[in-house]
Every structure is written in C-alpha cells, then in structure tokens.
Amino acid sequence: MKPTRILLVGGGHAHIEVIRQYRRRFGDQGIEVVLVSPEPGAAYSGMLPGVVAGQYQVDQFLINLPALCADSGVRWHQGRFVALTEDRRSAVLEDGSILEFDYAAFDIGSMPRSRELLSAQSAGSTGVLLPAKPVTPLLAAWERFLAGLAPGQNRTVTVVGGGVAGFELALAMHHRIRGYQPGPDWQWHLVSRSEVLAEHNPLIRRAGRRALAQAGFQTHIGVALTGVESIGQQGQQLQLTDGSRLRSDFTLLCTPAAPVQDLRGSLLPLTDEGFIPVTESLQVVGHERLFAVGDIARFPTPIAKAGVYAVRQGPVLAANLSNIIAGRTLQAFVPQGRFLKLITLGERKAMASRGWFYARGDWVWRWKHQIDSGFMEKYQR
Template sequence: MTNEGFNAIKNKKSICLIGGGHSHIAVIKQFGMHPIPEAALTLISSEALTPYSGMIPGLIAGHYAFKDCHIDLMKLCQWAGIRFVCSEVHAINPCDKQVYCDQHPPLRYDFLSINVGSQPALHQIQGAAAHGHPVKPIKRFFQDWRHWFESIHRLSYSPRIVVIGGGAAGIEILLAMHYAMHRTISMQSNFTLVCADQQVLNSHNKQVQDFFDHHLQSLGIAIIHGKRVVSINERQIMLNDLTLLNYDFAVWCIHAAAPPWLRESGIQCDEKGFVRVDQYLRSISHPDIFATGDAASFVPVPLPKAGVYAVRQGPVLVRNIAALLENQPLSPYRPQRHYLSIITAGDRYAVASRGSFFAKGKWVWYWKNMIDRSFMARFNPKLPGGSQ
C-alpha cells in the first residue's frame, strides 16, 4: 500500500455503532447506499441475527419462520462495506474513546452510537435472576420457550404458564403462547397474567383495554390486577399480598432496565441507567456519543419504550452522523405525539389504536403483517451470496 493509502485510512473518522437495533440498521443501509469516504464504520453486536420485535409474537404463535423476522447483520454489513464485530460490549471509556468487548481488542472511535435496547428490570425481585424467562434478549427467550414447549408432553398435569407484565409485550407474548399451545397440543393449559396496574394496557385507550380484558377472560386466562411479584423460586411466585402462584413456565415482561455498563461508563444516564440525550439524540454529557431507541432517555420530553421511536430516530441519526463528519448543523428529532399501536391477539387478529382511534379485526392483523414484511424487505436486500 502507498503512503497516500495509509494516510487515507489514518485520516478516516471511526464511527462505532453498538447494537443492531432498528436505528442502526437504518444507518448501515444508508451508508451502504451513500458511502462517506471520510468515515469508517464498525457495527458491534452480540448477535449476527437481529430480531424485528414487532414480529416476535407471530414467531411464537407459529405464523412466521425464524428467518422471516430476523435481519442478517453480517450480510447487511458485507453489502454496505462496514466492519462487523460479533461480540458483547462490557465497557466504554469515553475519555480514551475506547469500546471494550469480550474476546476482542479494544475498539477506538471518533463518534459512537448506542442502540442496544433494554431488558426487563429484575434486580429488585428476589430470585428473578435465576428463575423465569425474561422476554429479552429475544433469542434466548425464544430458545427457552421452544425447548419447554417441545417437552410439555412429559407433564402428567395441565401446564401452568404465568406472564408478569400487563403491557403490550406481556399481552402479545401471552396470547401467542396460548394460541401455539391450543393449536398444537390437546392438553389443557392454565394461563395467568400478573398486572401491577389496576388495568391491563394502562397507556392505551379504554376501548383497547376493554377489548383485551374481555378477550383474555373469554379464553379462560386469569388476570391478577394491582399486584407485584416480590419473589420467585423454581416452582412458585410470591406476590406482594403473599399470594403464591405455582408455575411451570414464567415470563418476565416488566419495566425496562438498561445494561449496567452504560451507567458505569461515566456517560450521564437517567435514574434507570439510560443515556440522557438532547433533541439531536446526542449525549448531554459527551457530544461525540449518540443513543437511540430504548437505550436513550430523551431529555426534551419523556418517551415510552416502544420500537416505533427507534425506527423514526434512524433517519435523524443518519443525518446527524453525516452532519458531524461534514461539519454541518445537526437536525433535531421531533417525536410524534401519538403513534399507531397494533397489538396482536394470538391468532391472525389484531387491535389498532392511536390516541382515541380504535379498530379491530383480522384485516388489522394482515395490515400489520404487510407493514412488518415491508420493513423487513427494506433491510434484507439482495446481497452477495444471500437472498431477497
């Protein structure tokens, strides 16, 4: 290589993307179509296949195959000319601008972006770290579910499934498991939903709440309102009123927590450990660091942890990374006040809402299916050695 070639590589700005979330796949796709010669991008992800969270209930229910709802990050990076490092991040040093990964040398960056998502907050529940199955990471949960699902024929009694969390994720996962079990096995099963609020789907309108209340009850699913889990062992769950629930398979779909290394890095985080960002999605303590999706705590206005925000933040993140490289002004992210929410009901039936709007039916499920498949098609282009 000539001296000019070495200097060109040396002078490139290094951009590290931690996590293969919805925002980062937008960055990869855009930089693949419109490369910036001054930049060298690296994606760091613990998994080579990243799940599209909106399709996971359909995967559990049996409506989709595994490949239908996962994006191949390695192939996407190969297509885009971006380095891919398949490793778990365990620390960041923002002073030295270094990312530390398992079984990989430290990676230096000029600009860093974090889109790692979240996981259920289990640290305050006795025994939760060892018992039950957190819905995230999705890959591990799906493996645990399939292993248990394929072994339930060994039980001599009706299996007991408990889902903890009355939000959209808890409802969808519960109904997907219920549908899968009643579609494929003749054995009776007992499902229980534990909801800390007095109403399921507390952040949705009353029509949505009433529909799912009635739907769950019509399927014989027990709902426990206004109670919290305080401890769990290998066979029983204890609630805060000392009620004991026997279970065979328990799922954690409770409030989100951030990876501990975010707070430990010295980047300013909120009380839950998520990176505090300004209107440009930039860390308020470290202007060379961005954060999006669940990993971010948006300072201008609190945002719920919902995938729609990570998707909408992607194009803004793309523009702002390019703007920093080209010394241009940054673009603000303006979150929508209301967003379309579609909650599936196990079978090919779903409920849509936005603000006070409400709709339900099989057509809503097929509408969602069209939206989801269209999204996946955008990030599964024809790649060398790959398929559409």
C-alpha cells in the same frame, strides 16, 4: 491518512438504518463505519408474538447483521460493548478487544426490569422464569417447554406485565398451546401492576380484557411479582405483592423497560435508572462525539420505550453523524406524540389503537403483517 471512524454499538432499530444509508452518506468520503453487536441476528420485536404463536419462522424476524453490513460496505465486528476508555475515543469489548473511533453511537436496547428476580431464580430453581428480551434465550426456552409437552398434560403459564408486550405474548402462547392438546386443567395467569393495556383507550382495554377472559386467563390486577422460589420438579412458586403464591411452570416477564446491562463503570453518563441521557440532536449529554438512540437513550422529553421511536431516530442519527463530520448544524429529533399501535390477539387477528381510535379484525392483522414484512424486506439481505 487514517479514515474517520464511526463506531455503531448495537444492531438496534436505528443503527440498521444508518448502515443502510452508509454508501449514500459516507461511502465516498473516506469515512469508515463499524458495527459491533454480540449476535449476528437482530430481532424485530414487532414480529416476536407471531414467532411465539408459530405464525412466523425465526429467520423471518431476524435481520442478518453481517449480511446487511457486507451489502452496505460497513465493517461487522461481533462483540459486546463493556466500557469506554478514559479518553472516550475507544470502546472496550467483553473479550478485551479495543475498538478506536472518532464518533460513536449506542443503540443497545433494553430488557424487562427483572434483574433481582432473575438472581433469585438462579438460587437453585428448576422452573423457567424468562424476560421477553433478549429473544434468543426466550425462544429456546419456549421451544424446550413445547417439546416437553405430551397431549392431555396440565401446566401453568404466567405472564408478568399487562402492557402490549405482555398482552400479545400471553395470547400468542395460548394460541400455540392449542395445537398441543392441553389437558382440561391447564392454567393461564396474567399478573399486572396496572390495568391491562392501561395506556390505551377504553375500547381497546375492554376488548383486551375480553380476549384474555375468552382464552381462560385469570388476571391478577394491581399486584406485582416480588419473588420466586423453586419447588423441586414442580416448577416455581411466584410470590405476589398481595401475599398470594402462584405455582407456575413457565413464567414470562414483560415488566417495564430497564437498561439492557448495567452501564455503571462504562464512563457513559447515566440517569438514575441507568439510561444514557441525550440532547434533542441525540448526542450524549456533555459528549458531542457520542450519540445514543432507541430504548437505551433518555430523551429530554420522556418518550415511550418503543421500537417505533428507535426506527424514526435512525434517519436523524444518520444525518447528524454526517452533519457533525462536515461541520454542519445538527437536526433535532422531534418525537411524534401519538402513533398507531397494532396489537395482535394470538390468532391471525389484531386490534388497532391510536388515541380514541379502535378497530379489530383479521384485516388489522393483515395490515400489521404487511407493515412488518415491508420493514423486514428493507433490511433483509
């Protein structure tokens, strides 16, 4: 008899937990699990600022998906999902191959909202305008930028987006550049539609502003990036909503999360913003054999696009895949209202934020390092 097949699309934070639990939940029941993802390395973005700052090596924050699958008894298939077939029982990949399934789950993530800006850039620009995700092209461009620097040179680096990702990456880049003997006129800019770290308490926001000012950042608050123009060998000119223009050699986009790819035409139901709507049991609305988790899913009560939710959905998804196959009642995912955020400050210091709680110091960085390393140890093979 053909085994029941679960197809996991995307090596995101929730799916790696389903893979880890495979033997315990499905291994002896004739259930086959297949993971399809475009790259063998799955990035743990909590450690990305540390990689950019030079505190971690790339392999310390990449989960080796083929190794994790091999160790767990899951089949690994490198490829990129494009669409479902008409009967919604097979997935079509970018290379044209087709993978059949009985149940499927989508955990394909998000990327900073940037599609229009990136297409403007491809019209002949020579500078670098990069979304913070996916991480492989970002890290390659960052290393190229660093390799092209000579001591005493002046450059302009701009970060667009003042949320945690933009804030952390801005200070991480600043920290790394200090080792390259930047020239006296090196410029740092941070452009943000809302106040920096706007979703945090006033103590965190004030400490954040101070950290950026000490690093020499000029902040442009209440404005957004509307366009980008190449200026020959001189990098790019960024056009801002307040009418000003900013010359920039390296521009990082940390704008709010958008779907990682345009899923229109995939036969998955989508919200107006292009995310996959799910029920409390993480099933795709209207399709009980399909599940979606992490950033790509739109939960009934809106939740932040944060890795912490994807991680917590992992065990619920694993349980519900097992429950639906066994005909048991499905569990509801109950999102936690508040969670602790540990925000790095470039050097080995960090801030802790939860509600009105504020703490700062090198011990917070060590605490974060311990949590991050513990997470990686669970999945590194």
